[in-house]
Amino acid sequence: MSRPTIAANGANVKVVLPPGWYATVSAITRKPYNQLLTCEYEVQGDTKNNFVANKWNQPNQTMRDIDTTDDVIGIIPQNDPVDINIKFYYSKTGSIREDALADDKYKSNKVDILTSVKPPNAPKDFPDYTTFIVLVEDAPDGEQLAGKPQYDDFVCTINCLRGIKIVPIPVGPSYNLPNIQGDILPALPKALEYFYYFRITNLDHFRKVFKEFILPKINTADELVNRPPPPVNPNDPKSFEYPFLGVNVGFSNLGLKKFGLAGESLGDDPFVKGQQQDSRFLGDAGTLRGDFWTPDWDAEFKVDIDGIFLIVAYNEKIAQDFIKDMEAKFLYTASRSAIKKIYSLHGFPRAGAEARNDHFGYRGGMSNPQVKGVTYKDKMRYPGAPEIPLGTIIIGYDGDADKDKRPAWAKDGAFMVTRKLNNLVPEFDDFLLLHGPKIFPDIAPQAAALRLGARLFGRWKNGTSVEMSPDNDDPSIANDDNRINNFTFDQNAKQSRCPFASHMRKSNPRNDVSPIESAFKHFVRRHNMPYGSEVTPEERDGNGTIQERGLHVVCYQSSIVRGFKFIQEGWYNDPNFPPNKPVVPGMDPIFGQTGKEDQAVYRTMSGANPTTEQELMTFPHKFIDPRGGEYFFNPSISTMKQYIAAQ
Template identity: 25%
Template structure:
């Protein structure tokens, strides 16, 4: 591309060329291997500032990550969907918790703590656990990280296409942190699942389909500019929904200090998944319907009910468009994401309790996308642990550690993430009375299954088989803010 062409592209999509916003927020690392390091600072801030000064040149920017992702996508398209050999990169980003920011600033970083999102950040995830439904087996006292007695000051996210390169970079970062007196309080390794499971989470469903697009970063479809080019149904939202200091849908973002500009609030969670137990209860619920004589589509079994719980079949095809059977996979076809719930107001096709409807109701609230758009978050999760497959040997059995490293970015922790958890995912009265909680990630509850042939509905019980094992609220500052903190 000529200099003139590059300048024109930068004017059209300026955020794509940002050297100030960290790379995982808008561009996304999109790697097969990832390590998250939780760090605690020593008592003396000077070695920490020196550590941060040496760390900053290694931090990946939006410009770097977006350029690589575009090159990778082009090469993969040329190779008919095959990963391009030799084209790899290793990225790193850093975020700071409220105690970490306060430590480096030497003063109160957010003197006006009135906005709910600011209060959530200051108080931290441990104090807000009840809001997020973290109780019982998910109680914060049992967490592996993020407990009140185990402070976290910084979070490093390292990702790579190559596992060996990731291990080398993570080792270098651990050594540099130790030399500065920092302590690694927890380390989480994640990787995409192998073979045909790639891109899927441990329950077996394709993940990451419904991400928001970002104005001034994602290229709009020239024929349908509210959606991302080549991604039907991926709505483009203002950058201020995810990155501070930019316009929002409502235009009423709280006034935060200038140092927050081009930064993003981050949630990091470890979500353990009991795969055989979840599928066993889906099978039990399906058999219950048979015993009660509920008329269901012929030839359907547990997969049909599991797809209702998620809102998608394993391939990612939506039940909204494929209510009774999973369609054949079409290589190269865009994700099935152009979904409307207006004609399914009672939830007869995509139940109100379905995971994808609970986390993104789309136009299902008053026929308008706006109530859902303002609650969107950018998710950057990756599985950890081996797939459940007892025949594969050690590490693949029912008791092995497996789940999801959940990472998300947003401009307001309370208005976005905590609202999703409390008002939608774990709300039994979501959209209508006695809908039930999210049967995939929500707390125990009965859900109400309605069908055209079953308008009054049937109660099905879903216990919680996704357990929270740690949560941290952090802030991923801009590169310019990090330089000030290191100075």
């Protein structure tokens, strides 16, 4: 009975696989520089070529196929012997990577081979196997340092199994995390973020730079779930020195068209027409001339936008160095670039004790929906957050109601909605100081303002919900991750504890809808970032907002229609949501929009006063002012390789 054999010639390895044998090939890099394994074999007259590469400066990691992102090459049994030819390459030059390494001048030096076979005393039913472990030495003999180990540069494992069907052991849901951009799920870790909106002006050069410079730097969900960088510790300045760079990318419908991808096939009408035209229905202020809508946005967002780069880092130097290098590489003459920067927004968390809070001062994020095995493994950090199927966020999985209608290139991608929302903080604080003491005359004015603000948001500034603690910001709840988000609404209390229209209740209705899970298809993952300076004394002295500050919204979903758009129009802006209440709840006082304040069409809500819950509170001024945004599609890694980076 023939068995697999292996032979080496320098850094070339040939395995002969007998008829009826399976084989898998995988590799692990041990070094920070670029390495490549090529695997060539023939199946039924068809020659297969796989290119398996590592990532720069990520030693001791599994290497992946540059086309499929798979970490294992599988070869099924054939009726004839199969020759598997494997070659190894390397380069210590960062720009020479992936298939560019497949050149004799980058060949590794030599290999050492270890072999393991089925022991003779193994149980009778134990499968017959042969395993070859190939240890690779990159450096030429003349460059070897005395006393240093050899054959420690990367490891290739070839597992051969005879005559049985290989059934993978199930380890959980089949999520292709290496193919999903990492800010979608679980989220890029952020000490600062640049939102770089652009238009493509030279497609060929854009493709070239995208393939060689951008694509290798894009972080995947697999990387962030299984090999995350250390978290930033605001109290430890050294944590900001960690050299982490995060890059993700999204394309508008206009951008996808430039690569021959039809956004219409995604089945999401708002994405096709873009946010500028859709903003009319979101409640943004603007002007309608015939059928054309012009929102009252910043000028930068009223032009065609093809895409956006999300750039995050732990310190400014790393982020700005990347942007500088990127802009230089997109130049195809001394003065002409393949992209036009439309707008760049610099976002960063607030300082000190406000680091977890928005500019209004409220902590959030505890009820962001979770996907088991992706955003958490064994236990949610904040129990009570909705646990949703992956397809609510990622196209092509259970939870995506349109998964069978979407084109193949859409799988593992997601829609991204961005919104630049200026926060009118002095106006909000002035409103609270004016009306809070009228509702709560028995407490100090500042305390009354804080209490009214908590009822409008549904949470106190420290995150404690008014449902759990209507009269004070109970720190014992705020400091307990297991309690802060773990509650439902007391339906018998009506609005005495938490107003129906409070922002928190509008955003996550919990048991206000039945069954609770009926709302899950509308949830989005929010990865927002504040921007702008703190409120100045001049602004606090009754002059209102002078300097720009706010929240750059980033939310992900598998459907804008069911996700962001539904939440804005069907929850925030709908005065009758939550449904079936004894009084009309009103609009979300924070995120609700009429777009017609200049026509005296104001937001109203009931329940701001806990003792007279039918009394309406009117908001003649908005506290959030939308200044722009766009609808994007963040493709999978494989789609970007096949369509965006293709030449």
